[in-house]
Amino acid sequence: MLLVMSPSAPSPQQPPSRRIAEELRKRIERGELAAGDKLPSERALAEEYGAARNTAREAVRILAEQGLVTAKHGKGVFVRQPQRLFRFGSDRYSIKNRETGLTPFRLEAKRQGKTARIDVLSITREVPPADIAERLQVSADDASVVHRENHYFADDEPVQIVSTYIRWGEAQGTLLMQPKSGPNGIYGRLEELGHVMTRVRDEISARMPTPHEAALLDLLPGVPVLEVLHTSLDQNGEPFEVTRYVHRADQTGLLYELPVEQPTPPEAQ
Amino acid sequence: MLLVMSPSAPSPQQPPSRRIAEELRKRIERGELAAGDKLPSERALAEEYGAARNTAREAVRILAEQGLVTAKHGKGVFVRQPQRLFRFGSDRYSIKNRETGLTPFRLEAKRQGKTARIDVLSITREVPPADIAERLQVSADDASVVHRENHYFADDEPVQIVSTYIRWGEAQGTLLMQPKSGPNGIYGRLEELGHVMTRVRDEISARMPTPHEAALLDLLPGVPVLEVLHTSLDQNGEPFEVTRYVHRADQTGLLYELPVEQPTPPEAQ
DNA sequence: GCTTCCAACTGGCTTGAGCCACTTACTGGC
DNA sequence: GCCAGTAAGTGGCTCAAGCCAGTTGGAAGC
Numbered sequence: 371m372l373l374v375m376s377p378s379a380p381s382p383q384q385p386p387s388r389r390i391a392e393e394l395r396k397r398i399e400r401g402e403l404a405a406g407d408k409l410p411s412e413r414a415l416a417e418e419y420g421a422a423r424n425t426a427r428e429a430v431r432i433l434a435e436q437g438l439v440t441a442k443h444g445k446g447v448f449v450r451q452p453q454r455l456f457r458f459g460s461d462r463y464s465i466k467n468r469e470t471g472l473t474p475f476r477l478e479a480k481r482q483g484k485t486a487r488i489d490v491l492s493i494t495r496e497v498p499p500a501d502i503a504e505r506l507q508v509s510a511d512d513a514s515v516v517h518r519e520n521h522y523f524a525d526d527e528p529v530q531i532v533s534t535y536i537r538w539g540e541a542q543g544t545l546l547m548q549p550k551s552g553p554n555g556i557y558g559r560l561e562e563l564g565h566v567m568t569r570v571r572d573e574i575s576a577r578m579p580t581p582h583e584a585a586l587l588d589l590l591p592g593v594p595v596l597e598v599l600h601t602s603l604d605q606n607g608e609p610f611e612v613t614r615y616v617h618r619a620d621q622t623g624l625l626y627e628l629p630v631e632q633p634t635p636p637e638a639q
Numbered sequence: 640m641l642l643v644m645s646p647s648a649p650s651p652q653q654p655p656s657r658r659i660a661e662e663l664r665k666r667i668e669r670g671e672l673a674a675g676d677k678l679p680s681e682r683a684l685a686e687e688y689g690a691a692r693n694t695a696r697e698a699v700r701i702l703a704e705q706g707l708v709t710a711k712h713g714k715g716v717f718v719r720q721p722q723r724l725f726r727f728g729s730d731r732y733s734i735k736n737r738e739t740g741l742t743p744f745r746l747e748a749k750r751q752g753k754t755a756r757i758d759v760l761s762i763t764r765e766v767p768p769a770d771i772a773e774r775l776q777v778s779a780d781d782a783s784v785v786h787r788e789n790h791y792f793a794d795d796e797p798v799q800i801v802s803t804y805i806r807w808g809e810a811q812g813t814l815l816m817q818p819k820s821g822p823n824g825i826y827g828r829l830e831e832l833g834h835v836m837t838r839v840r841d842e843i844s845a846r847m848p849t850p851h852e853a854a855l856l857d858l859l860p861g862v863p864v865l866e867v868l869h870t871s872l873d874q875n876g877e878p879f880e881v882t883r884y885v886h887r888a889d890q891t892g893l894l895y896e897l898p899v900e901q902p903t904p905p906e907a908q
Numbered sequence: 909g910c911t912t913c914c915a916a917c918t919g920g921c922t923t924g925a926g927c928c929a930c931t932t933a934c935t936g937g938c
Numbered sequence: 939g940c941c942a943g944t945a946a947g948t949g950g951c952t953c954a955a956g957c958c959a960g961t962t963g964g965a966a967g968c
Contacts, residue, residue, distance in 0.1 A: 385921060392850070411948060422923045427949085435704060435860070437847045444930030444948050455844060464900045572895045575724060576845035576863045576888035578706045581661070591704070594845045594863035594888070619845035619863070626841045628897045631733045654951060680918060691953045696919085713918050713960030 390419050390429035398438060398449055409439060409447040437592035437620070455623040456482065456529060458615075463570050463602075473555060479524050487523040490549040495538055502535045505601045506612045516541040518556070521586065524621075528587045531616040536560070540610075557602075560611060565604040572626075573599040576619065583616060593620045655690050659698035662688075667707060667718055678708060678716040706861035706889070724892040725751065725798060727884075732839050732871075742824060748793050756792040759818040764807055771804050774870045775881045785810040787825070790855065793890075797856045800885040805829070809879075826871075829880060834873040841895075842868040845888065852885060862889045 384392070394415075397403045410418065415426035430447055433439045441447045462474035479486035496517045503510035518534040534556065536546055545552045546559050557567060579587065579595045587595070598615040617624075653661070666672045679687065684695035699716055702708045710716045731743035748755035765786045772779035787803040803825065805815055814821045815828050826836060848856065848864045856864070867884040886893075 387921070395850075413948085422925095424924080425922060428921080430949090435847065436849070441949060442930095443950070444932085446948060457842070460895065460897060461900070567899050569896065569898055572893075573726070574843060574865070574893040574895070576865045578704065578861050578863065580705070581664075592847050594847065596843070596845045624841075624843040626729065626843070626895050626897070627838065628729060628895070629838050630836050631730070656951075682918090691955095693954085694952060697951080699919090710919060711960090712920070713962085715918060 386419065386421050387425050387428035388432065390415065390421065390426060391432040393419075394429065394433060395436075395438065403449050405449050405451045407449050408445075409449070411446060434590075435592045440590050453621045454482070456524060456621050457623050457625045458617070459625040460572075460627055463567065475522055482524075484524040485526075487526065489521045489523070491519040491521060493518045493547055493549065498535055501599065502612050502614070505599070506535055506537065506609055508537055514538055516546060518546075527621070529618060529622060531583065531586060532613060534611065534613040536611050556611070560602075563610075565602075565608075565610040567602050568605045569603040569607070571601040571603065573601075574624065575599075579616075587616075587618045589618055590620075593618060595619055596622065596624065598624070655688070656694050656697035657701065659684065659688050659690065659695060660701040663698065663702060664705075664707065672718050674718050674720045676718050677714075678718070680715060703859075704861045709859050722890050723751070725793060725890050726892050726894045727886070728894040729841075729896055732836065744791055751793075753793040754795075756795065758790045758792070760788040760790060762787045762816055762818065767804055770868065771881050771883070774868070775804055775806065775878055777806055783807055785815060787815075796890070798887060798891060800852065800855060801882060803880065803882045805880055825880070829871075832879075834871075834877075834879040836871050837874045838872040838876070840870040840872065842870075843893065844868075848885075856885075856887045858887055859889075862887060864888055865891065865893065867893070 394403070394409065403409065409415070409430070412423050412426045412430060415421075415429065416423040419426065430439065430441065434441060434447075438450060439447050440450050456478065458474075458478065462478075473488075475488065476486045494517055495513050496515055497513050498506065498508060498510055498515040498517075500510050502515065506515065508514040514537065515535045516538055518536075520532045520534070521528060522530045522532060536556070540560075540563050541547055544559055544563075546556055551559055554561075561567075575597050576594050577597065579589055579593075583589070583595060589595075596615075596617040596619050598613075598617070600613045600615065601609050602611040602613075604610050663672075663678065672678065678684070678699070681692050681695045681699060684690075684698065685692040688695065699708065699710065703710060703716075707719060708716050709719050725747065727743070727747065731747075742757075744757065745755045763786055764782050765784055766782050767775065767777060767779055767784040767786075769779050771784065775784065777783040783806065784804045785807055787805070789801045789803070790797060791799045791801060805825070809829075809832050810816055813828055813832075815825055820828055823830075830836075844866050845863050846866065848858055848862075852858070852864060858864075865884075865886040865888050867882075867886070869882040869884065870878050871880040871882075873879050
């Protein structure tokens with residue numbers, strides 16, 4: 371039983387909304403529509419492609435989901451500007467940076483000519499989330515940690531949400547419970563408690579934001595977040611502090627520079 | 640002129656589709672709908688909330704965009720399973736791993752009980768993209784590099800797209816132009832050329848996939864990608880190889896473990 | 909028992925209509 | 939000159955209806 375194919379339609383039959391989205395994507399990639407340019411209105415697109423407005427609208431939604439364009443209510447749809455990434459380097463943990471008296475965030479902001487702002491949202495004793503408890507080696511059933519939540523801004527735009535967890539037993543009654551944690555910040559206090567930051571472990575993942583995070587970070591549709599689960603290890607290899615960073619991925623990136631372990635001579639340590 | 644507010648509606652007036660999406664999200668977070676469970680059908684949701692099917696459908700779309708649920712044509716909409724992350728550790732560059740004879744990817748796959756497959760897609764001389772040329776310190780106007788494109792699979796599921804760039808001048812006529820690049824892979828050959836990998840620099844960002852990447856990686860809506868731009872530096876601090884990794888973020892993560900630079904004693908080296 | 913077919917379910921996508929909210933520029937009054 | 943008002947344009951969102959395409963399970967035929 372043979373079916374004769376219609377001689378037309380050599381393409382794999384895409385639905386109209388996707389076809390329109392792809393056409394627009396090509397126009398953007400070819401530079402016919404540059405960053406910042408306004409796309410034709412939904413009604414204009416509909417007419418141009420002989421489709422309903424909803425179909426044109428769906429095409430725009432697809433592009434927005436890909437992070438290519440941004441709609442502004444009452445104004446139009448615009449090609450998104452590729453943002454200069456705010457890089458968080460692995461030297462942000464470097465102790466020598468403390469000598470400047472600036473936190474790594476303020477340092478990086480200054481380097482990029484932006485003003486930094488850090489809001490201390492809360493400092494509370496809490497029951498830790500499971501992943502935190504596991505890494506900090508504390509109980510996930512008791513209020514075994516202190517949680518410091520900070521929000522970071524560059525030029526008054528929210529950039530990252532930072533949640534730091536420290537053992538309650540160590541923080542209790544110290545400056546670690548205060549917004550102003552003293553010289554060299556919390557790492558200064560933790561060092562006084564006998565924890566010298568010797569190694570760090572950063573676990574990195576990416577995902578779409580929760581609605582709560584999207585609101586806090588002022589995120590547009592189609593922008594994921596970078597999540598870094600950071601563990602500080604002291605001179606004995608013991609974890610003494612765990613921090614969860616949630617970055618907006620359209621404005622921030624990470625940079626790790628590290629030495630490569632060379633092969634050990636046979637039989638030697 | 641005073642307006643008397645209707646005594647109801649204390650909430651900030653969310654549109655129905657978002658309200659439905661939020662209700663469903665709460666049901667999932669409360670565990671009433673567990674991972675793998677099937678949501679009510681679009682038609683059922685519409686009736687339940689007294690809305691049109693399109694509105695219920697929009698609610699489901701919002702959840703899919705957040706990566707919470709996945710629609711399967713003809714079957715239904717299901718709560719997404721949190722996947723065990725395939726972790727790429729910073730020791731993947733460690734030379735001591737070469738002793739096993741396994742590439743880091745095969746090693747990690749074995750550790751997780753999965754079968755690894757690596758497809759060599761192409762090995763071609765090319766004009767490098769601007770970001771690559773800058774990092775490899777070659778011309779972005781000539782065909783100055785060799786581009787090796789590989790696709791990595793775990794249990795036959797695509798996991799990452801890897802594009803490695805090497806200087807054409809060094810690769811020309813060597814095993815670096817061959818799919819089987821000999822003992823210890825390309826790093827073995829590059830070492831013979833006098834480049835001992837001494838430091839690495841990884842630049843990490845997250846974004847939504849292009850349609851092309853989404854197809855290659857078999858990505859569902861609402862799943863971002865992790866992009867790692869990796870530069871290998873030799874004993875002289877010179878870059879000799881740059882690789883772009885594109886990971887699917889729902890199944891992979893990165894792990895960096897590194898020593899913290901201690902403060903240098905004043906005036907000493 | 910086996911297979912084939914079909915009905916009823918699922919999501920995928922489009923249509924065309926309508927109302928709302930935000931933005932902009934122009935117009936008219938003062 | 940200034941300001942208020944308005945009209946026209948934009949996206950945001952919903953509706954009701956319809957057809958298509960996978961999926962599933964049971965009924966009918968062999």
